[in-house]
Amino acid sequence: MMSLPGEVPDVSPAAREPRAAPDRVTRVRPRRSGAGIERRQRLAGWLFLVPAIAYVLFAFAVPTLYNIVLSFEKSSPAVIGNFTAPFAGVGNYRQVFADPTSTSAILRTLTFTAGSLLGQFVIGFAIALLFNLRFPGRSFGRALIIVPWLLPLIVTGVIFKFLFQLEGGAVNQVLMAVGLASHPIDWLDNPHLGFLSILIANIWLGVPFFVVLLYSALQDVPVQLKEAAHLDGAGPWQRLRYVVVPIILPVIEVVLLLGFVFTVKVFDLVIGLTDGGPANSTQLITTWSYNLSFQQFSFGAGAALNNVLLMLALVCAPLYLFVSRHSLQRSVGSDR
Amino acid sequence: MSRVERSTLLKLACTLAALGCLAVVLFPLYAVLVGSFETTNELFSRNYHWLPQAPTLVNYRTVLQAQSSHIASSAIVGLGTAALALVVSVPAAYALAKYRLRATAVLVSVLLVAQIVPSIVLATSLFAVFHWIGLVNSYPGLILADGTYAIPFAILVLRAFFFSVPNETMQAACVDGASEWQTFARIVVPLARSAVITVAVFAFLNGWGDFIFALTILNGNTIEPITLSIYTYLGDYSQNWGAVMASAVVAIVPAATMLVVAQRYIAAGLTAGSVVG
Known part of the structure; x- marks a missing residue:
């Protein structure tokens, strides 16, 4: 399953009200x-x-910290466990940035993240809006829509590998049955389609998260505001654009932020689906770092690439702390 | 068309649209379930079968023979991760919510940032550290590593819950002469039961579903959880898709069971902070 944020920062008005906290x-x-x-x-x-x-x-x-040390060492399987590797200066970083597979894995991680977030947000928001309307069966539907989120990620990867098989894969069978394709599409052996496959699988994986959080934000939008806008003659699109979106904007920011943090970490899904192939065309930073460390036993280079990933992920840290500020301020001890 | 008719039609359209979304979201799982009851030959025929033509249990027989030890391993790892998460997180969350400590803001910030650190970064270093202290290829090593998914989440969720426990409860216990530990263990933890279950369920699923630490920290065949075994099985016998699909179903079972049994806790966990903040 996907790892979860422990705390989706408070954005509801109620959460900001100070609590009466008698001093014990x-x-x-x-x-x-x-x-x-x-x-x-x-x-x-x-x-x-x-x-x-x-x-x-x-x-x-x-x-x-050890990952930082490792990235400056000339490490080999013989010395990995006893911390006696010789100093390598910036050699590992030089190696990583001179290696076209590494640099394209870095760029691909960025494209993959941007594409995933765009797809997850658009689809997730649409489904959240749908479930925000009243109709029979919506609570049942909401319960089921989170299922993809609870699967082990490697299983999701394997499932999509099965769906994208050339002969007998369900995607091709369905596309051909409904007449959208005249012959089976070679999803996993073509570099461009391979990337599209991991993108589709990851969007599928992330949509439930967007639905759950955006839906609960939509539920908090006061009905009176929408009604007032309606009386003033605002159409559905205008109500969405000028009333709903501004109110839930903090949640949208949080969801995109958390989505970014999840997506730069994606590993299992890609290993299960394409194993980084064909010809390294779906390697992300995570999968290529694994390959460097655990398949080529080039732990130093793997650690250097890890640090690139860590920098990328930690760009979000200040933003994450900022959106969690209410929860943090609460901690400064007024509660007891 | 009258207003009532229009709104009925609109509701019908919504229900249909929602069904469409669910169909797309759930189709992969449906396909796996159907596939697990088909022979590999049937799976790879040219037409898609919405239902197995000749349902067979042969895949499940293969899987149960080959995978039962892996299922047991996954269960041990899942339970171990849940136990570790509770032991570490429940007291810490209580302290961070209810004690006036100068370090609280710093510790909470550290936990928030810890959630951002990608597992591959931890896995590479933990492999080296575990190699050194002899935890490679062991349950304790794997469980300690899997705690990295569960523990920051658990502390933050439980802390949010502990805010809702009234301070008067603890004051009363203190006035009655209970020690800090007794107040915690006998009064506060029982009150937090539902949050504790939520956290345990998620920690179990984290341990059960972990792949990256199993792949890096286990390098022999002595311990092999089901996530790892599906991957190696796929590499070794990529022709036998029927059996792979049955293993996938088996690996999904805990998640599905929990969804049914602990639905209310899962929903609580998924929207954790935004509800209880």
């Missing part, structure tokens, strides 16, 4: 000395955090 410390002060209680509570708080801090250091901080 002052209330219990009569029982013991205030300073003692505060110290005891702070200690308990830190103890509750110990496993998480240890985990974050072990599983995020160390690997991310």
